[in-house]
Each structure stands twice: as C-alpha cells, then as structure tokens.
Amino acid sequence: MSGSNATAPNDSSPVLNAVGDGAAGRFVADFKATSGQLSTNGQSWLAPMRSAAIERFATLGLPTRRDEAWRKTDLRSLARTAFRPAAEVVAPDADAITARVAQLAFPSVATTRLVFVNGRFAPEHSDAYVPTDAVRVEPLAHTLREAPELAQPHLGRVTENDADAFGELNTAFMTDGGFVLVPDGVTVVTPIHLIFLTAPADGPVAQYPRNLFVIGDGATATILESYAGVNDTDVYLTNAYSEAVVGVEGNLTHYKLQRESESAYHVARLQGRQENESTITNTNVALGGRMARTDIDLHVDGSRCETIMKGLYMAHGEQHIDNYTRLDHAQPDCHSHERYKGILDGRSSAVFTGRILVRQDAQQTDAIQENSGLLLSRDAALSTQPQLEIFADDVKCTHGATVGELPENQLFYLRARGISTEEATGILAYGYANEIIEDIEIEPLREQLEQLIRLRVRERFAALKR
Amino acid sequence: MPTATATVEEMARQQYKYGFYTDIESDSAPPGLDEDIIRFISAKKEEPEWMLTWRLEAFRHWQTMTEPDWANVHYEKPDFQKIVYYSAPKSLADGPKSLDEVDPELISTYNKLGIPLEEQLILAGVAVDAVFDSVSVATTFKDKLAKQGIIFCPMSEAVRDHPELVQRYMGSVVPRTDNFYAALNSAVFTDGSFVYIPEGVRCPLELSTYFRINAASTGQFERTLIIAEKGSHVSYLEGCTAPMRDENQLHAAVVELVALEDAEIKYSTVQNWYPGDENGKGGIFNFVTKRGICEGARAKISWTQVETGSAVTWKYPSCILKGDDSVGEFYSVALTNKFQQADTGTKMVHLGKNTKSTIISKGISAGRGQNTYRGLVKVAKGAENARNYSQCDSMLIGDRCGAHTFPYIEVANPTGQVEHEASTSKIGEDQLFYCASRGISEEDAISMIVNGFCKEVFQELPMEFALEAQKLLSVSLEGSVG
C-alpha cells in the first residue's frame, strides 16, 4: 500500500461518490459513516492510509466472474448481503466465546494465545501479554500506540503490488490482529496461536482482522491463525489480511485453519516476502464457510530460499472453497514445493489456482506443484488452474493435477480384508489427505483433522442410507 | 545475422519487395467494413440470399463485441476499417515465369525442406500452367473422390452446389456469436474447403496435396467445414512447411468439424506464416477458431498442429465429445523465436459417457519468443467415466524468452479421471557436451534434442509431413543459440 501520503477522507471524493449504491457502495457508505470512529491509535498516517484504500476499493469494486482471478467464484450472494462493520462485543457472550475458544485451543500443547473477537483484542480469553524488548507477541493496535516504529515500515508494504479489492477493504476498515516480532537470531519455540471469532449479532456483520509478522534474520517462529464463528450458523463476513516478512536465514512456519460457520463468508489474504536463505512453510486448511476464499501471495525476493505451500480443503453441503496461491520467484537458487488436496462431498464446489512465476533472474529455481481433488459425491465439482509462467531458462518446474474418485482397486483391497465400504472410504480419504496432514507439527491439530475426515465420511454414508 | 532463419524471413520480406501479387485487379473492395462491403463480397461470390443474410447477422453481432484481451499476447490491435476484405483471386500470370526468376535463397530453403519441384513452383508463385497443370491434377483427384461420393471443393462452390449441407452444418460447431474473430470471419469469410465424406466411406487420399495446390487462394478469412458421416474416415492436412507469403496481416480462420457415429477426422496443420522481422516488426496475426464435435457415439477427432510461424498466434483447436465413447486428441508443437508470441492449446469438453481425451503439447521458446499453453478440460455432470490425460512440456532456449502453462480443469462428475502433467526444461550443457564429444555440432545437437522433445507429436503427422516438420523446426531454430 503506497497510499500513506493520500489526503484525508473527503466527502467530495469523485471516486467515492461515483460508486453507486450497489454492494461496493454499501461498504463505501459504511466507511463514510464510521471512518471518524475507526481507530488511528494516535497515528496521523493511519487515517489517510485508510481513505486511500477505500478510494482504491471504490475504483476496483467488488470482483465479478469477469475477473480472471474470480472466474469460478460467484460473489453475488455476498454482494447481496448488507454487512455492517462488527461492533465491539461486551460481556454477554463471554460464556459462548469461552466455550468456542476452548474448542479451538490445544490444551495439550503449550501455545501463546491471543484471541480477537469481532476484530478486537479480547484479553480475558488471551494469554497474559508480557511486553519485552525482545520478542513481541501482542495486539497490533497496541504496537501502533506504543511502538509504531516497529509496525509502520511494514504495514501494507511487505510486498510492492497493490492488494485486490478485499485487501483494500481490509486496510480501510482494519481493527486489530496479531503483531509478532522475533528479533534477529531468536527462536520462539512455543507456537503462537491467533484466534479470530465473530460474535452473533442482530444482522450480518463484517470483521476485519489485520496481522503483521516480522521474523528477523536467523529468527524462527510458528504462527497459527484460526478463524471461526462463535455460532456455527451465523451469517457474517471475515475479511482478514496478514503480512509476513522473513529475514535472512529466517524461518516461519505458518498455519491457517479456517473453520468459519457454514453460513459465513470468509475472504483472507496472506502476503509474504522472503529474504536470502529463508524458509516459509505455509499450511492452509479450509473447512468452513459458505464461501471461503484465501489468497496466498509469497514473494521470494532472496536467493537460496525454500518455500513450502500446503493446502487441504474439505467441503460438503453447499460450500464453496476457493484457494488462490501465487508464488513469485525473483531470485536464483530457490526451491519451492506446493501441494494442495481437496475432498469434496454433497453439492460443494472448490477452486484451486496455483500461479508460479519464475522471473528472468531466478535461474536454478526448482519449483514443484501438485494439486489434486477427490470427489465423493456426484454433485460436487472442482475447478483447478495451475499456472506456470517462466522467464528463466535454467529451471526445473513441474506441476501435476488430478481429479477423480477413490481408486477401485484400493477399495477392493480393503474390502477383501474385511473392511466395509464405508470404513474403507474413510481410511482411503484419510490416507489421501494424510500427505498434507502428516507434516503438521501441532499434534492435536493433526488429530482434529483426522477426526474430521472420518466424521465427514461417516456423515456421507449416513446420508446415503437415508 | 547470416543464418538460415534470417534468410527465410528475408525471403518473406523480399516477396513483398518483388510484389508478386501487389498489382491487385481492379475489382477489389475498398478498405473498411460495413454492410455494403458484405453485400459486395456476397455478390462477387454469387451467393444465394440466405448466405448473405447469415453474413449480415454475424456482422451485426460482431459490431456489439469487443476484441478479447485475456490471451497472454501483446500486439497493436488491428484497425478493422483499414483492412481490405475482398480482392478477386489473383492471376498466376503476374508471377515469375520460371524458377530462374525466383530468389535462389528461397529455392534453397525449399530444397532444405525437401519440397518437390512441382510444389516449389506453386509456392513460389510461378505461373505453373506451362509446366504443371494444376487444374488437371485437381480434376483427377476430384474424379477419384467423386466416385466414392466424397465432396471436396472450395467453400464458395459448396455454398452454391450443396446449400442443404452448408446450411445445416455451417455455424453448428462454431456459432457466429462464439467469439470476436469467429463473428468477423462469419461476416466476411472469403473461401476455404468443404469436405463431405458419405456414410461408411474411408477417404482414399490424405486431403493434403490437393490442398497445398489450392492453398494460395484461400485468403485471410478462411472458412473450412468437414462433415464425416457415420463410420467414415478422413485425414485432412492444411498448411505447408514452406514459408508462406501473404500480404494480409490479419488471419481469422474458422474450421468446423462434424464427426457422426463411428466417424473419424484427423486434422493436421503446419503453420509457417511470416513471423515478423528481427525487431518484432510485421508478421501475421493468426487468430483462429477451430472446433470439432464428436456428434455420434465412438466418433473420434484428432488435431495435430505444428505452429512455427506468425507473429501472434491465438488458437485453440477443440473437441466437443458429445457422443458416448467418443475420443478427442490434441497434439501440438508450438515454436516461438525472435519476438513471436503464441497463446495456443485446446478445449476438451466431455459431455458423453466413457469419453476420452489426450492432450500432448510441446512448447519451445527461443530468442525473445513467448509461448503460452492454455487449455481447458471440462467434465460435465453427465459425462460418466470420462478420462483425460494432458501433458504440457516447455523448453526454453536462451534467457530472454518465456514459457507459460495455463491448464484449466473443471470436473463435475466424480467418475471422471483427469490428469495433468507439465514440465519445463532446457537443453542441458551436459547433453550438448556429450553430443560434441561424439562429433555432433551444437546446432545439430539442438535440432536433435528439440526434435526428440517433439517426437510424440510428430509421430501423429502423416509420414512425409513429419519429416518436413522436423526439418522446419531445425530451420526455424537456426541461429537461436550461441
């Protein structure tokens, strides 16, 4: 975001006035109505940054299927829903929130947990925040108030390209989120768990979490973002935006676990940059949402880097899950391995787009991409689009994509050992997903996913018997 | 750059300089496009009223459309009001009188490609009547085909002589409204081929030699329609390995194939139009819509293409697999050198049960060439047990070029199995060294390795054509390394 020098919000902005009263217009109107209340945390540069973002959003409008990046995702129902910016939640829901946090947390593993409800820090559900000069794990709003110099150089600037419409919308409305700073040479062993909840409200609300992770030279951290609704059936929009920069020889292990209400909309973006000899391992698990879209955009700006992108998505019912990944190799001698798998049931649909760019200087790049989908139902549909764009001649790039159902010979082999078709399907679906799950270092998360796969398969056979 | 590639291009330019066909007969249309021009074209071709109406409807729709920009190609959009949409077929009498009058470099290229003397004459635009009676050769072919009930004639002739077939099938595979260039073609198409193979007939010839003789007159808005009735079989070959001279910058052809039950159509293309000069100036824009439908059960359509020419190529020969157990195939070699850009691939639309498709695409980028594979494999809900296998390999030669792979996969039936593989590679130093140590020159080694890379596609071409295609690739790559 280069807009920090833009002018303050202005009612006479021609762009904002031209936006009309459609979906984009509603967001703009909300911005005009509430921008005075949006926190600047005492930072004079924040308000102009927000208004520049809403102007760019107004220019872009909400994406439609005419946009190549949204070709297979229909946003019309999102556009029809009038989302109000989510308000601060006061005490009444505390019990429900406590219960939800307990479900999402991993009691058997030590974590540093920050909980955000409706995009606002909820200290009563979070681990006590102990400020130190060294490692910082704290609400971003706190950082902006107390040590803005740590966040300002990175916020909205981790990569050069502008965000899309939803990214701009987040910048305009962003409330709070996690700020993680690991100084040079420091290893943070305890996983950092950021939980984002949306509380029930009178009508559809939108929350705008914003995260910033700064991993120093030779520093190491593990960060998990969990997204969920307090209730499983609430209608709301989560528009999240995370930025991560990993310094020379730094190492970031990042998980995103999306378990939103199956009536909710979820649009999230991870924008990352790697410097020399750094590693990013990203695991993106998408399970919830009526419509869930995740953009992961990693810029490998250093040489001899390693980038691992793994994804698992499971959809059933009427869910639509869209993952759009982009990996930009700009420097030589880097390795990347991307592997996405999906299991679709019911009338669900999913989209996977994996774009790999190998720029002219990125010689000796070794990029592997694999994606596959498993259709359990006759009514499920999957659309995948791997994209390789290669401008360097001395590279090794491969990608493979497969879509289909479970192999008959495997099913027969299991059944010949006495295992029922139902259980065999469960075992094979788990085996299929296991390639993604087995490397998850947070064991309870791995177990949760394993259970969930079984649950989904059981649910499927129960439905068949009805 | 004293290389053969440059020479070929040199020749292409020299042909303009020599101006073999520049002296157009007076009855050409003025530049620009409106309904009057379309009426003029239709009248010149002595078309029936329905054909004119069809063209005008296409034109009206075209006017509502905008030129697509999603392809990964960059060029200055043509000014459609500056194009001449009709000029009468040219007389051969204006050309050189014998091969002695043709630039020896061109002849040497023809010889390199192993093109027979008779065809060299035609390709060079020599007035062949004296030495080679194309009309009588054509007549011989035609008689042989007619005995089996095969119709093979220019499209303009088919419009007059076989209106029931043309009316039934033209636009049935590529609707007039399909895309910008298809709509334009439908409005102004000049000529092309019409092929009809009756039930159970196996066409006794490759419909290629004849076509080469006729090729010069097909014009820039070619329209081809091939209908294969139940159980029939035809192999059709268009284009030529020799550099084709052509003063039309924009080519927007439409090719439609209809294969009924158990019929098989094999369509092979070799495209080597003028690619533009060293600096990316000039060259043909080749915006083609090619599509076939396997209408009946067990029908098969197979596309094979070797694309080495044109400045910009935008082309996706496709198969609609409607009949149960029908089969679609796409084999492609696309080479971009200099400043050439190609965005090409295929669409395989699986509608029927047990339909199968195979895609083998080999992209070679050299110089500052940009090569994009773009393909769609779609398995519709009712397409039980559909199978697709796609393999897209790219090879880069030099570090100023690019290779891009955009496969789209859409599956809406769980019994479908779709597999896509892609890889990018370069010619290894170790491979070149190994060849050198066995006494093989770098250029020969590259040609050998590239031809090996393309082998799976070349073996789909008719035999003698495969040899020409191999040579063509070597010639097109000369000077791209070192």
Place this chain on the structure above:
Amino acid sequence: MALLDIRNLHVSVEGTEILKGLNLAVDAGQVHAIMGPNGSGKSTLAQVLAGNSDYEVTDGTVKLGDEDLLELDASERAGEGLFLAFQYPVSIPGVSNTYFLRAAYNAVRVHRGQPEMDPVGFINYLRPKMAPLGMTKEMLRRSVNDGFSGGEKKRNEIFQMSVLEPKVAVLDETDSGLDIDALRLVAEGVNAMRSPERAFVVVTHYQRLLDYIVPDVVHVMVDGRIVRSGGKELALELEDKGYGWVEELATDGEAVTA
C-alpha cells in the same frame, strides 16, 4: 463336507468366458495347489473367490462352510474367513500398515461378534507375528505396500494372513518375484499356519513353491477347467513334461481325476 466347495463355476470378464464349469472341493486341514499355464484362469479364480466385481459369475455355486459365498460382498467374505493373498498387492499411500491391519482385524472381529481390539492390545497381538516373516517396525509404520519391494509386498500379504487368521486362504502366485530366501520365509509362514481347521488354495505357475509348501492335492487347470488332479507327484510330473502335456488332455475334453 468340504470347507470350500466350488461347483460348476462359470465366470466371464467383459463378455469373454474365462472359467468354464470349474469344480473344486477343499477340505479343512488340506492344502490344494492349482497349477496351469498362463491364461488358464487361475488368477480369475482367486479374484472371483475374493469377490472382485469386475468378474461376472454366470453360473455355479461357491460355498464356504454353510455360507453361499457368492451372495456376500468382498468384505463380508473376509469376515467369514476368506483371505486372498494378492498377486499384485495394492499400495495405499498415506495409510500406515499398522492402521490398515488394525482396521481389517477389527472389521473381521466385529463381523464375528467379537469386541474391537484397542491399539495397545493390537500391537501386543502383532508383535509375535512379525519376526517369523521378517517384518520390521519400520515396515509397519510405512504406508501400505507403498515403496515396498516385490518381496516385501509378498511378505506383507502373508503377515496380514497370519494376523487375520482366515479359514480359507487363497495364495495367488505368491511365489512370483521372490528370491529363494524370501520364498522360504513365506513358505514357513504358511506352514506355521497349517491346521486341521484351515484350508489353503495355492495358485502357482511353478512347482518350486510346492517344494516348500507341500500340497495334499495338485490340480491342473487349463482353459477355465480343472483337467487333472493328483497328489504332490503330479506337480513333479508337470515340471518334467510341461504344460503341453495337459493341454492335449484338455483338448480331448477328458477330465482326468486321480
């Protein structure tokens, strides 16, 4: 009464008849070897017994004890005590061998009305069965047959058999691709399981395996039928004279029974 009783079995694959009226009765406690040239239908018999639906039974009956085997699906047959050691064991990436075995073991137990065994109990149950077949912990951790060598796959099949303790075990060309040491290991595994309650059907192309697993009865199968049956010496005779000898008998339409 025979434990496994096959009568007049006719089987087709994609419209082509492979088994043409096969009869075979195997008593409990016996080992029957089925030999025959390639394409005679030996593997088809094995697959049909296990319940592979690619094969269509057009006529005949197959009984396992009192159960009509053809009425059961593949997993029910395993539950009833039928085991097939596959000629080409299938690999299942992502599913560990231990997990797979426990799922199978418990499925069979549930079918028999027994309680499921917990993971710890199961490991204790497995442990004594591993060493005789040279199964390592590492092989149990790995995905089912994934990246296994040919010999490891076959050993894994016999190991599964020892875990599942079937009533009737069908070994389909278990000797193919095995070196002599592996062959001995596999044969010892089978011999250790011979018991008065259990029957084996050993399908093989070569006599070699029968040096180690000594059969009670040898059948020769040609063109979808058993054309000759005899004692273990029949295998040696076959080795000596080649399959041409029995093929001639088959064309005479003469079924010879010992």
